[in-house]
Amino acid sequence: MTLRDRRKSLGYSQERMAHLLGVDRTTVGRWDRGEHEPQPEFRPKLAELLCVDLVTLDALIKESSAPPEGHAGSPSHDAHGSGDDDMIRREFLRVIAMAGALAALSAEEVDAVAADAEREDAAGFLRMNSHLWQVYQLARSKRSVQPVVSDQLSALNESLAERPTVGPLCAAAGDLFQLAGELAFDGNRQTDAAASYSLAASASKEAGAFDLWACALIRHAYVEMAGGHYREAVGLLSVAERVAKRGDSTLSTRQWVAAVQAEAYAGSGLLKECEQALDAAEKVLDLGDHAHNGGWLRFDGSRLAEERGARYVQLGALDKAEAALTTALKQAPLAKGHSFRRRGVVLADLAAIGAKRRDPEQVVVYGTEALRLARESSSGYVARRLQALQAEIGSLAGDHRVAELGAEIAALSTT
Known part of the structure; x- marks a missing residue:
């Protein structure tokens, strides 16, 4: 590194x-x-x-x-690493450019048989993409999913290169590049994540898939917020909101936009706007069980308590934050499928509340458990929350347990 x-x-x-x-x-x-x-x-x-x-x-x-x-004759990136991702993205852009030119030159020559074959290909990729999202959600270590996603992206590029048009396949690309971006973001490769989300948005726009397009913009906003660029995130989410309004009102895309807007407003210190956005996000509970697809759109309202708690932590409303986060842990304990990543983030937020209250016991109890889950899941997302915690516990370093926790978080950050 x-x-x-x-x-x-x-x-x-x-x-x-x-x-x-x-x-x-x-x-x-x-x-x-x-x-x-x-x-x-x-x-x-x-x-x-x-x-x-x-x-x-x-x-x-x-x-x-x-x-x-690479200058010494050895490969410059390990297998399926960021260099591999960059090559796949460049190939996708090349194929799209060529296909656009060919379509303009020979639109009349594209017969129904070719169009049917392309739709069949797209359906196959979408089915595989859906399976990969499920694998990603269930995987304890997200990085273990990277090789098969890279292989799927390569296969998609090959299929695109063989087709005279690329319309139906663009939706599959918009889907899969979002998953690739999730893997990069979780691995702290934020530049790769942003590039993948940008391609996902472009491909989704090309396909006329408004909800898919809005979700790519939402994920890109997370990259901005990870860098502390909340104003830029608000701008991206404003665009996502407008795109989502052109999509399917029975899906939860609009409510997900609102939930992420709440995070951007909290980062900007805007309590009123944050709470209004959280209230708008809660309308997802009125949509029923089919408001999401479990893949590129997973917002179902099950995380609303932890989202509200995390936002109150950002805003310094500690009593409200603790009540919401404690409820989140009780609603979805690890034994019932609460993912390591989600639980780790909630625990890190509870430890952060302890740090703000100057309560070393709360910091150690919750922070130690969050650290364990970060190690077991290899989640960069949980690691980032712990790094934020480390910045909060400086004044408590006189407590040897807090000092040891800080040292372990630092060690995690270098691995």
């Missing part, structure tokens, strides 16, 4: 990092590229921001300065 990887995994932009360190953005850029090493006077603060010790920071600096692996 390089300095750049570490910085991005924690959601810092170059501008934000530069501001916190009191240097120019171009200086952070030179550190990222390994052109210069951080001067000694900046290293303690840099290590603190990156949640590592000075020894680990030194290793990150050396890794940043090392030549790319």
Whole structure:
């Protein structure tokens, strides 16, 4: 891992990092590229921001300065890694561009037999995509799903390249690129996630699939919020809201937009707007059991208590937050299928409440359990919540149990 990887995994932009360190953005850029090493006077603060010790920071600096692996004749990315994803995305864009040109030149030559074959192909991919979403939801370690998703993306590209038009297959691509983005986001590869979500939105728009398109925009907003860019997220979600209104009103897309808008408003410190958005999200409970498909659209209202609790944590309304989060744990205990990722996030939020109250016992009890689930699930999403917790517990570090928890979170962050 390089300095750049570490910085991005924690959601810092170059501008934000530069501001916190009191240097120019171009200086952070030179550190990222390994052109210069951080001067000694900046290293303690840099290590603190990156949640590592000075020894680990030194290793990150050396890794940043090392030549790319590919220069020595070894592969520059491991199997099904971010380089593989980038190649698949480029191939998809190439195929779409070629298909568009061919369709314009020979639309009259595309007969009904070819169109039927393409629809049949699309149906097969959609069925497989649906299965992969289920596998993703059930997988304890999300990264274990990456190879089969990459293989499915490669197969989709091959099928696209063989077709004179790509309309029906675009919906399958919009679906599958969202799953690829989820895997990247959970693995803290936020640039890859954003690129996949952008392609998903473009493919969904091409297919005229408004709900699918809106969901891609919602997921892209999560990437912005992970970087602390709440204003940008509000803008994306405003577009998602307009797109969703053109979709199927019996689906929960509009309510999911509202739930994520609540997070963006909370991050911006807007309590009234946040609560209004949460109230709008609760209307999902009026839609019935078929408001989602369990794949690219999974919002069913079952997470409303934990969502409300997490938003109140952001806004500092601790009593309201604790009541909602405690309810969330009781409603969906792990033994009844509550995912490791979801439960880990709720526990991390409860630990954060303890930190804000200066209650070391609450921090240790909930934080330790969240850390265990983060390790067992390899979830970057839970790890990010724990990193946020680590920033909160500084004043409690005099308690040896809290100090040990902080050290373990730091160690998790470097693996």
